[in-house]
Amino acid sequence: MNEKLPLIELKNVRKAFEGQTALDGIDLKVAEGEFLGVVGPSGSGKSTLLHIMGGLLKPTGGKVLFRGENLYEDLKLSDYRRSVGFIFQSFNLLDELTVLENVILSMVVSGLQGDKKTALKALEKVGMHERCNAKPSTLSVGERQRVAIARSVARDPLIILADEPTGNLDTENKLKIMGILKALNEEGRTIVVVSHDLFTLKVADRIVELVDGKIVREVAGNGFSWRS
Numbered sequence: 001m002n003e004k005l006p007l008i009e010l011k012n013v014r015k016a017f018e019g020q021t022a023l024d025g026i027d028l029k030v031a032e033g034e035f036l037g038v039v040g041p042s043g044s045g046k047s048t049l050l051h052i053m054g055g056l057l058k059p060t061g062g063k064v065l066f067r068g069e070n071l072y073e074d075l076k077l078s079d080y081r082r083s084v085g086f087i088f089q090s091f092n093l094l095d096e097l098t099v100l101e102n103v104i105l106s107m108v109v110s111g112l113q114g115d116k117k118t119a120l121k122a123l124e125k126v127g128m129h130e131r132c133n134a135k136p137s138t139l140s141v142g143e144r145q146r147v148a149i150a151r152s153v154a155r156d157p158l159i160i161l162a163d164e165p166t167g168n169l170d171t172e173n174k175l176k177i178m179g180i181l182k183a184l185n186e187e188g189r190t191i192v193v194v195s196h197d198l199f200t201l202k203v204a205d206r207i208v209e210l211v212d213g214k215i216v217r218e219v220a221g222n223g224f225s226w227r228s
Contacts, residue, residue: 004032005068006029006030006065007030007032007066008029008030008053008064008065008159008203009028009032009064010029010049010052010064010065011032011063011064011065012026012061012062013025013026013027013049013052013064014026014059014060014061015045015048015059016060019170021212022045023048023059023213024045024212024214025061025214026049026214026215027215028208030192034189034206035181035189035191035193035203035206036193036206036207036208037194037195037206037207037208038050038192038195038208038209039191039194039195039196039197039198039207039208040194040196040209040210040211041196042196044211044213045210045212046194046210046211047209048213050193050194052064053070053161053192054086054159054161055071055080055084056075056079056081057195058072059072066080070158072163082110082155082157083157084158084159084160084161085155085159085160085161086152086161086162086163086187087145087148087149087160087162087163088162088165088199089165089168091144091148092148093134093147093148094134095135096135096138097135098122098132098133098135099132099133099134099147100116100119100123100132100133102147103122103123103147103150104119104155104205106139106151106155107154109121110112110155112155114153117144118154119132119150119154120144122150122151122153123150123186125150125153125180126150126153127146128147131143131147137219140173141168141173142169142170142173143176145165145169145173146176146180148165149177149180149181149184154186158189159189160181160184160192163194163195164194164195165177165181165193165194165196166197167179171194175200176221177200177202178200181193181203181204201221203221204221205221206221207219
């Protein structure tokens, strides 16, 4: 029996900006349905790695494969990006629109039909459907992050990539957000979360640690501890 291909595979991926190395020979496989955590200090290359995996940033060298095909050479990037949902620390919500309108707009921008029913269902998944007519400026920080997740979920992505999704949150809201992401993973979505916060990544199946653009170790999610 042939071994199942990883959903995403990075082979000797390198990225440099103006002569400064951000990623230095990354080899990484992400299985379909896996919840992967990536930890490391600021400047370790976490966000760069996420953007390359999401089809937003072409590597300087190496290959990024999606189901065995070269993402930056053989695939149409716009089609691939439709299968990816991004969640950012800064939320990127439009204050002039309601919560519901923000979710619908993300669907339309992605080339999908922006129907109200699908948007409300996504908001219900994150417990925000009752605030659908509110403006983002009236929401708490944790509520805005949940709306940002709903905006991603409404597009029905195969992969969710989250960049420091709990960075601005207190402990209670951190747990809520990671619980939502874990539930989405249990539905079959592949999740990759980058963070400097080890506490929030205990729900991950596997954690890799980046230091100076290199993977220095990987462990099971509940087996990770910082080295002294």
